[in-house]
Amino acid sequence: MDKIEKLPKRNEVPLELTWDLQKVFLTEDVFEKNINDIKKQADNYKKLQGTLNKSASDLLIAVKELLAINRNLEKVYVYANMKNDQDTTDTHYQDVFARVQKLLSIVAKATSWFQPELLQIKPQKLAKYYEIELKLNEYQHLLEKLTAKREHTLSEREEALLAGATDIFSASENFFGILNNTDLKFPLVKDETQQVVELSDGVYSRLLESVDRNVRKEAFEKLYGVYGQFKHTFAAILANQVRVHNFEANVRNYNSAREAALVSNEIPVVVYEKLIEEVEEHLPLLHRYVNLRKKVLNIDKVHMYDLYTPIVGKTGLKYTYPEAKKEALNALAILGTEYSEQVREAFNERWIDVVENKGKRSGAYSSGMYDTAPYILLNWQDNLDNLFTLVHEMGHSMHSYLTTHTQPYQYGDYSIFLAEIASTTNENLLTQYLLNKETSKQTRIFILNHYLDGFKGTVFRQTQFAQFEQWIHEEDAKGNSLTADYLAEYYKKLNKHYYGPNIENDDEIALEWTRIPHFYYNFYVYQYATGFAAASTLAKNILSGDAVKIEAYLNFLKSGSSAYPIEIIKKAGIDMTDSWYLKEAFKIFEMRLNELEKLLESEE
Incomplete structure (x- = not known):
């Protein structure tokens, strides 16, 4: 009988491959004390209500106290979230995370009066405050952002009601996470060595990525077979989340949920519109790439499961995690000594939770807050894609480190x-590093293939999303009504539009929306595409070796939220707002x- 390869339990993972969350809270008792302290802070904050219009010093006190509460709240949230994500089957941390989410609602309700009351201060009076209380100038940009939302801020009572419903509004995302990461049971499949493995994300x-088409096909069909069984549940959960977004946009007097999401993050809607326009215009490039795959793989029809295997017909470059760390340091060395030293600290001080274990949240991310390390969650596999994931998430974490x-x-x-x-600039730097390093035709083909696949997945696919x-x-x-069939019908049509005439639009891909967590993040995905595109130019500037351009990029990473996002990136x-x-x-x-194409033609 074939030996079955199963995921390790959390307590079976080597300590050095897990993140050290004791640096956030040494013990659970310390964590619980912080929760109680936050509740007291929130209760005391209510006493400041009605003071903002009295004097500049009163406003300063209220601002500082609000930030102190949020700072403590962020820390307990980050801890609870990461503890839950490392093993979503752990009922203790499910409960801990649920309690922290309720705490979010408590704090939001206790502090909801601040913005409506701030908006009652007339602009002229607020300007005078900055002259009277000089320390208030340290918070001027923050207050400018808050007062810019005058027309979208409700009465104190209405704001309190919405704040009190925070955990209710986040319920759909939570339901999706539990269903997707914990309750779904995936079947066993065989890899290309005929090893029986337990399917997971x-x-x-x-x-x-397997060169064996039967392996790819079986994994594709069996994965979506599971999601297909629960498509109506996923549709109901997603539809409820969309209703929440539209409800919030409506009550805050926005024209759409998209406008509410972008404007609240200080992003002009034109940025979103230009992205879709430019991608639509350049879809023939994607169609051309799909056609190249069809030709090189020598297949009659390109199925969706044929889009990720290396076009050269090999499994490609392999990296163990220790090897990947070395390559990451080499690729990012061009950013300077300070940057490299912090990357080493991330590797040496257990900022990274490396391997997949039973119940662990799928995917990868960078987390943390002002008073913690910028932690990274991975689900490591020994391939080039995971090397790119590592430098991608390291880009986020170094951005956080330099900002904080x-x-x-x-x-x-x-x-x-x-x-x-920041994350995709790192990816672009890694691509060029590998192309500079590798002279073998086959390896260069593989790297170019990987870059094009990355572009496809980040710019084209995320814009499709x-x-x-x-x-x-x-x-x-x-x-x-957003029923499962209605969603699937549109998604399948959109998928065909993107990948063009040479794609076999498999029925399974119509269900891809069921497994995408980012659809619960309220217009987040477009930023992957805009970010990757901007990173292409920034990486080109860095690779020029121009010290001024490199310094400008590092200053961008250090700017945090000290100005509006569009202004910060413009300095780099x-x-x-322009499509160039x-x-x-x-x-x-x-x-x-x-x-x-030329390298492949020379092989014929």
């Missing part, structure tokens, strides 16, 4: 719009596609 990604060690707490975070720029996300919100706003040389940076990114894609 991480294993699925690896099997889709440069800016005060009130500006010690950054817009999610900027986050994907963005269009789908916009559509589901618009359909709900029209009063149309990118105007994201997208056009430049597509030029790089086409250039590398041309090179790959």
Whole structure:
């Protein structure tokens, strides 16, 4: 009988491959004490209500106390969230995380009066406050952002009601997470060595890279077979989340959920619109790449499960985790000594939770807050894609580290719009590092193939997601029911539009929306695409070796939220309200596609 490869339990994972969360809270008792302290802080904060209009010093006190509460709250949330994610089957930390989510609602309700009361201070009086109380100037940009939302801020009572419903509004995302990460049971499949393995999100990604088409097909069909059994449940959960987004946008007087999400993050809607316009214009490049796959793989029809295997017909470059760490350091060395030293600290001080274990949250992310290390969650597999994931998440974490060690707490975070720029700049640096290093034709083909696949997955695919996300919100706003069949029908049509005439639009892909957690993040996915495109230009600047351009990029990483996102990235040389940076990114894609085609032609 074949030996079955099963995921390790959490307590079976080597300590050095887990993140050290004792650096956040040494014991559970300390964590619980912080929760109780936050409750007291929130209760005391209510006593400041009605003081903002009295004097500049009263406003300063209220601002500082609000930030102190949020700072403590972030820390307990980060801890509870990471503890829950490391093993979602652990009922203790399910309960801990649930309690912290309720705490979010308690704090939100206790502090909800602040913004409406702040908006009662007339602009002229607020300007005078800055002259009277000079320390208030340290928070001026923060207050400017809050007062910019005057027309979208409700009465104190209405704000309190919405704040009290925070945990209710997040219920759909929580339901999705539990169903997707904990309750779904996946079947056993065989890899290309005929080893029986337990299917999971991480294993699925690896099997889709297999050179054995039967392995890819079986993994694809069996994974979506599971999701298909629960498609109506997933549709109901997603539809409820969309209704929440549309409800919140409506009550806050926005024209759409998309506008509410972008404007609340200080991003002009034109950035989203130009992305979709440019991607639509350049879809022929994606169709051309799909056609190249069909030709090189020598297949009659390109199925969706044929889009991830290396086009050269080999499994490609393999990296153990220790090997990947060395390559990451080499690729990122161009960013300077300070940057490299912090990457080493991340590796040496257990900032990273490395391997997949039973119940662990799927995917990868960078977490942490101002008073913690910028932790990273991985589900490591020994392949090139995971090397790219490592440098991607390291980009996030180094962005966080440089920001928190440069800016005060009130500006010690950054817009999610900027986050994907730092991570994908690292990816672009790694691509060029590997192309400079590798001289073998076959290896260069593999790297170019990987870059094009990454571009496909980040720019084209995430924009496809963005269009789908916009559509589901618009359909709900029209009063149309988002049933499983309605969602699947549109998604399948959109998928065919993106990948073109040479794709076999498998029935299974119509269910892809069931397994995408980002659809619960309220118009987040488009930023992967804009970030990757902007990163193409920034990486080009860095690779020029120009010290001024490198310093400008590092200063961007250190800026946090000290200015509006569009202004911060503009200082680094990118105007994201203009489509030129997208056009430049597509030029790089086409250039590398041309090179790959020539290398493959020379092999014929």
